[in-house]
Each structure stands twice: as structure tokens, then as C-alpha cells.
Amino acid sequence: MDWKRGAYPEFKIEDAIAVLFLLKTPKGRKQISEELNLGEGTVRTLLKKLSSIGLVESQQKGHSLSEKGVEIIQEISKLFSEPLEVTPLEGFVTYALVVRNPPEFKSIELRDEAIRFFAKGAMILTVQNGEIVFPEDGRPLRETLPELSEDLKKLPVENGDLVIVTWAENKADALKSLIHVALSLKGELLPEEIKKLVE
The missing domain is CATH 1.10.10.10 (Winged helix-like DNA-binding domain superfamily/Winged helix DNA-binding domain)
Incomplete structure (x- = not known):
């Protein structure tokens, strides 16, 4: 069993x-x-x-x-936004959320965290001058994935925010891997009641 x-x-x-x-x-x-x-x-x-x-x-x-x-x-929601289901990537269920005032991060480490939590893949993006871009080179997302870029406009983004996108074989894995990455950045700041749930 x-x-x-x-x-x-x-x-x-x-x-x-x-x-x-x-x-x-x-x-x-x-x-x-x-x-x-x-x-x-x-x-x-x-x-x-x-x-x-x-x-x-x-x-x-x-x-x-x-x-x-x-x-x-x-x-x-002051730490990170509610997950939003967006256009499927690579044919998988895909979710996105915004992390506010993110600490320093390495995109590759955040992607690894998502995959360790059953995501098939993850994308880490930042908001600069009102535009969602790839942090490595500042390339706007709309140039490569216009449909996803359009979807992400539904998120409450502000300059300096981090946008995380994860995809997985099912809704549960996509959703939980996304929340997992947000927690790897903001977990210590969660309300105490929530932290105590899993102690």
C-alpha cells in the first residue's frame, strides 16, 4: 500500500x-x-x-x-499572489504567481526546487519597467511566449516582483510546486498559525 x-x-x-x-x-x-x-x-x-x-x-x-x-x-497574499492557471506550456497544466519584494535568488536554484517538487519545468521571470522579462538578459516574455505573457497580465504585478511559472502532469503538482518555490523565498514570513500546522 x-x-x-x-x-x-x-x-x-x-x-x-x-x-x-x-x-x-x-x-x-x-x-x-x-x-x-x-x-x-x-x-x-x-x-x-x-x-x-x-x-x-x-x-x-x-x-x-x-x-x-x-x-x-x-x-x-502580501508575500505572494494566489496561483493562477495559465496557458499550458509543453502540453502540461501550468500555473503562475507573483512573489512580492523577492530576496536575492538564483533562477536555476528556484527551477530545481520546483522540479524536486514534481514540476516538469519552471520559469522564473522578473518585472522591470512594467514588463515581464527574463532576468538573465532582460528579454521580454512577450517576444517568445506572447500567449503566456498576455495571461500573466491578470496577475497583480509591480516593478521588482518575481513571477514564477511551473508546469506539471497534473493540476496538483503544478500548483504545489509553484507554492513550494514561493515558500522557498518567503516561507519564514508566513503567519505563525500556518507554520505551526506542520510542526
């Missing part, structure tokens, strides 16, 4: 954050389980933990964020 799906309801901080973003609209346990590729037992445990610290409420129509949950998501 695959232990991940079995008796040990294990989840990572990436799962917890993905669930909080998903619950901006009410969802049932089965839907969360399918979208994040987690066992239902794991989702039950995670939701129980999130509601025990007052972030999630459960009603007949499913689970949703409490007022405190909404506040926590707003705090997280």
Missing part, C-alpha cells in the same frame, strides 16, 4: 496553503481531495486542523474560509 494514500494522513505546508486558496469558494472534501491529489483521510485531518485554529468553517454545502481565514489569505 502506498503510505502516502494510506493510514498516515500526512500533509505538507504547500497542501495547507493550496487548500486555503481553494476555499475562497466553498468546496467539499472530495473535490479538495481530487484537486490536490490527496487522500480523503489527509484532507479530513487538514481541514480539522484548519478549523481548530479558526481558519475554515464547515457547512452543509462544503468548507469555506472563516473571517480569520480570509485575513490569513490576505497576509499570505
